[in-house]
Amino acid sequence: MPYELYYWNGLQGRGEFVRLALEEAGAPYVDVVRGSEDEGLGDAAMMALLNSKTEPSIPFAPPFLKDGDLIVSHTANILLYLGPKIGLAPETDQRYVVHGLQLTIADMVTEVHDTHHPIASGQYYEDQKAPAKARATDFLAHRLPKFMHYFERVLAQNPHGAQHLVGERLTYVDLSMFQLIEGLHYAFPRATARFASHYPRLAALRKAVAARPNIAAYLASDRRLPFNETGIFRHYPELDSAGH
Structure with a gap:
């Protein structure tokens, strides 16, 4: 199953650090909020998780990553989890x-x-x-x-x-x-x-x-959102x- 990345729509923000890792690794992922609500994606899907009354690992705020039943929040924590799985972290301490x-x-x-x-x-x-x-x-x-x-x-x-x-x-x-x-x-x-x-x-x-190659292709694609005055930078x- 592809990873599911949840982050605010229309800006790079902290989610971009995760996107770059997924893109470099060629790992399959869905940028959930940028998807269609008809397919169960979009803002509603993210807000449903954030406001869940039953999810035991409910995150405080995006970005967070869903891998099967596991939800991992916070950029650095997501990358610590993802790194070994997608070949972007050392195998040692x-x-x-x-x-x-x-x-x-x-x-x-x-x-x-x-x-x-x-x-x-x-x-x-x-x-x-x-x-x-x-x-x-x-x-x-x-x-x-x-x-x-x-x-x-x-x-x-x-x-x-x-x-x-x-x-x-x-x-x-x-x-x-x-x-x-x-x-x-x-x-x-x-x-x-x-x-x-x-x-x-x-x-x-x-x-x-x-x-x-993978980063250059990503930067030239419409998946790479432009910097703007609603993000961090x-x-x-x-x-x-x-x-x-």
């Missing part, structure tokens, strides 16, 4: 190193979100523009370089070479790093204009992932500033 890096990416994704919603997720961006500007300025000046220098160092210190974050072959965290960098370039094009000169190994990883020119 190094899988927990991969998971740790994925959790660090999750931390940074939260900080990216907070550049445009620093006060409350339930408020519109327009209602918190002043604090968003302050948060984004600090993020670009301090937090972005702190995270990126760390990931650059992880690549440099991989004993198998700087092609992958962990080990000598692709893992799901390499795909997630690609997505993180893509999102940062969309949200902050001025601030990331010199990204490749500051972080050459990360820039090379981004390029290598984009060139992988949003481009508001007033929040972007020259720097990295």
Whole structure:
């Protein structure tokens, strides 16, 4: 049976990190909310699970993955589960190193979100523009370089070479790093204009992932939703500033 991925319709968001792994592996999956309600899919199918009164493993929020009767929630947790099954995780205890890096990416994704919603997720961006500007300025000046220098160092210190974050072959965290960098370039094009000169190994990883046949085909397809201003990575020119 194909995996069932549940995530909000119309945006990449945290679900995209899971999609990239499934696409790279060529694993059969259904993007449930993007399906037809006539076929038992769509928003109603996701809300039925979220509001279930009988499901013992009911998730708090998407993304979540359904594999048979098992429901796995949270992006990093889904990838920890999926990785060994679809050949995108080490077979040794190094899988927990991969998971740790994925959790660090999750931390940074939260900080990216907070550049445009620093006060409350339930408020519109327009209602918190002043604090968003302050948060984004600090993020670009301090937090972005702190995270990126760390990931650059992880690549440099991989004993198998700087092609992958962990080990000598692709893992799901390499795909997630690609997505993180893509999102940062969309949200902050001025601030990331010199990204490749500051972080050459990360820039090379981004390029290598984009060139992988399955990923290249996915990026060129209509399955890859465009970045937009309803997702995590949003481009508001007033929040972007020259720097990295």
